[in-house]
Amino acid sequence: MELCVLWTLANIFVFSVSQVYGSLPIPVLHFEENIIEDEDTSITCTLPYNDYPDVKLVIKGNTTIKDCTPKKGNYPNVTCTVEVTPEIHGMEFTCEAEFKTQSLPEKMNIQTDPKITDCPDKLVWIEGKEHSFYCRATGYPLPKVTCAKNTTTYEVEEKFTAMRNMTGMYTCVALSFDKDRKMVNVSVEYEPKVSSIKLSPPLHGEGDKVEITCEADGVPDPTYSWKTPPSDLQFSADNRTVTIKSLQMSHLGNYQCIVENKHGTHNRTQILNLAVKPKISHFDIEPSTLVLEGTNVTLTCEASGSPPPVLSWSIPVSNVQMSEDKRTVKIWGVTKRHMGSYTCKSQNEHGSDTQSGHLLLAVKPKIVQIKVQPSTSVAEGANVTLICIAEGVPPPNFSWETPTDVQNTDYSVINIWSAKKTHDGNYKCKAENKHGSATMTQKIVVKESKGNRGERQEPVTATILATMISTILFYYLY
Structure with a gap:
């Protein structure tokens, strides 16, 4: 009962002191009830608050205080041992609470220029593989780092697939309120490939000097080797060119160029023939x-x-x-x-x-007609022209069967000058080429004339020539 009264009074005292000195709480001392001379006793100091788990409690008096045991946590306290002697009767003991207070931590930020600290001078990428830039920079605020070539820009640690056209010099920039630059040389490596095998000269015969040159692309530069016919050959220092001093039949065959670097191999074959x-x-x-x-x-x-x-x-x-x-x-x-x-x-x-x-x-010959000028029936002494018109390919040759001898100006034309009774009869035209022949007969009647028997008539030459030309054109235009 007495302990409860003491505890209540202590709380009232603490509350009063808090009003005077602020919000700091007051610790409370507690003695054992029956303290006997020449025996040890315990003194306990308690801080009746939960808000100060890290408080340091110290019991003080004008005697020896030993074996103090602190207890942290809710309602922190400390218990010490005192040797009881007649001299300590009426002695005052106090408990001090040492409070440690501090503000929340705050960082002090100082604006500093951006500076690239980790960025290699050279990068080697492999075509078709995933790569990125990994440049680092310091400064406040923390700068953003990008690397660019021409109009293409990459952020640091951005993943992309390397291509051979990415080879070149890149400008890497660390940017905040100011900027810092670093040049980075990027080389993209890739496996080799034979692009062509050239023969010089392209036209060559026996005894000629012939060079066979292999052209290839690859990074790093590929090495060259050949598989060739077993004959005397010369190779250039870089092994790209094979030289044949005097081309012989033994040199003819397959020439295979093989290129190789650390990323792979490739080959291509050229057949050497007499050109x-x-x-x-x-x-x-x-x-x-x-x-x-x-x-x-x-x-x-x-x-x-x-x-x-x-x-x-x-x-x-x-x-x-x-x-x-x-x-x-x-x-x-x-x-x-x-x-x-x-x-x-x-x-x-x-x-x-x-x-x-x-x-x-x-086309086998075919006689179209036998044209007679001026008529098939003529008076004695008159002139008569017979034209045999035929078609055929090739153009046919002409021949005639007549009652008597007549003037033959063209094989297809017969002229009768001053017709006589002996000219009376059948005129048979024959047209012939190597594919066959055709015939046609025309009868000429010569009448006894009562007029001027000595008068001679000229045949119509223009008509004859026009007919002949049209016939020939027909043959060749067919």
């Missing part, structure tokens, strides 16, 4: 360029060259039979649609050659 431009050695149309309708025709084209040339045709129709090697073209049953020009072309890497033939449709 000769194509030349058509034989071109033929059988049985002839002039054929009858329904005839079968074979066109043949043969060419030489090295490497062996490839043959192709330009023809007026598609319904023909062509051999697999394009050497022959067969036409089964010629018609007018097959007429025209047939061109054979031979080609290799060194050039080309062409040759053409014209296919014409042959």
Whole structure:
């Protein structure tokens, strides 16, 4: 009961002191109830608040105080041991509470210039692999770092796939209120590839000096090696070029260029042949360029060259039979649609050659008419002209069967000067070419004249020439 009263009084005292000195609480001392001389006793000091778990409590008096045991946490306290002697009767003891207070920590930020601290002078990337820039910078506020080439900008640690066109010098910038720069040289490496193998000269024959050069791309620069025919060859110092001093048959064959770097290998093969431009050695149309309708025709084209040339045709129709090697073209049953020009072309890497033939449709002769000027019935002493008009391809040749000898100015034309009774009779014209012949007969009647029998008439020459020209044009334009 007494302890409770003491505790209550202490709280009232603490409250009063708090009003005077502020918000700091007052610790409370507690003694044991029965203190006996020559025995040890305990004194406890308690801070009756939970808000000060780290408070330091110290008990003081004018005697020896020992074995103090602190207890932290809710209601922190300390208990000490005092040796009881007659001298301590009526002695005052106090408990001091040492409070440690401080503000919350605050950082002091000082604005500093940006500075790139970790950025390599050179970077090596692998084409097709994922890479990034990893430049670092210091300064306050913390600068943003980017690296750029031309119009392309990358942020630090941004992931991207490296391509060979990314090779070059980049400007890396650390930027805040000011900026700092650093140049970074980027090299993108990639596996090699043979781009070409060149022959010099491109046209070469036996005894010629020939160089075979391999061109390749790769980073780092690839090394070169060759697989070649077993013959005497010379290689350049970098192994890119093979030299043949005097080309022989033993040098012909496959030349394989092999390139290699640490990222891979690649190869390409060039065939070395005797290089000769194509030349058509034989071109033929059988049985002839002039054929009858329904005839079968074979066109043949043969060419030489090295490497062996490839043959192709330009023809007026598609319904023909062509051999697999394009050497022959067969036409089964010629018609007018097959007429025209047939061109054979031979080609290799060194050039080309062409040759053409014209296919014409042959026509058996046909006599259209026998034209008589001025009439089939004439008086004695008159002049008569007979014109045999025929068609055919090729143009036919003409011959006549007549009752008597007559003047033959052209094979297709007969002139009768001063007709006599002996000229009376049948005149048979024969038109003939190699595909056949045709005949036609015209009767001439010579009447006895009662007039001027000695008067001579000239044949109409202009009419004869016009008829002949039209006939010839018909043959060739057909």
